[in-house]
Amino acid sequence: IGTRLSEGSPVVNSKNEIYVLTMNTTNMIQKFNSDGLLLSESDDSGFTALGYLNNPSALALDAAEALYVTDTDNNRILKFVNNRFVWAYGVQGSSVGQLGAPFGVSIHENKLYTS
Numbered sequence: 001i002g003t004r005l006s007e008g009s010p011v012v013n014s015k016n017e018i019y020v021l022t023m024n025t026t027n028m029i030q031k032f033n034s035d036g037l038l039l040s041e042s043d044d045s046g047f048t049a050l051g052y053l054n055n056p057s058a059l060a061l062d063a064a065e066a067l068y069v070t071d072t073d074n075n076r077i078l079k080f081v082n083n084r085f086v087w088a089y090g091v092q093g094s095s096v097g098q099l100g101a102p103f104g105v106s107i108h109e110n111k112l113y114t115s
Contacts, residue, residue, distance in 0.1 A: 011059045019059050027053040062107040070102045
């Protein structure tokens, strides 16, 4: 079975490094340089601070190039800076601070939006 890239990827930072999500059996974040060389992936030390990803579906970069990831089936948004976990937002539910399978993420004027 092949690996499927998510609909929400890729994103490119100012160094032309490319972040890509894989879905299905691998569920990983991968980072490549502009020549296509794999630089890191989510089973590297910084990306796995909160355990496994479960159906990651979208990526976004803010102005400071922090990476945001929708971890859809874990009902959370993750933030990484320099490939290191910073925080997670959300648990399953429909109240404030709770998410129901977030699928998209974007940053606009320092505000995080999810769908």
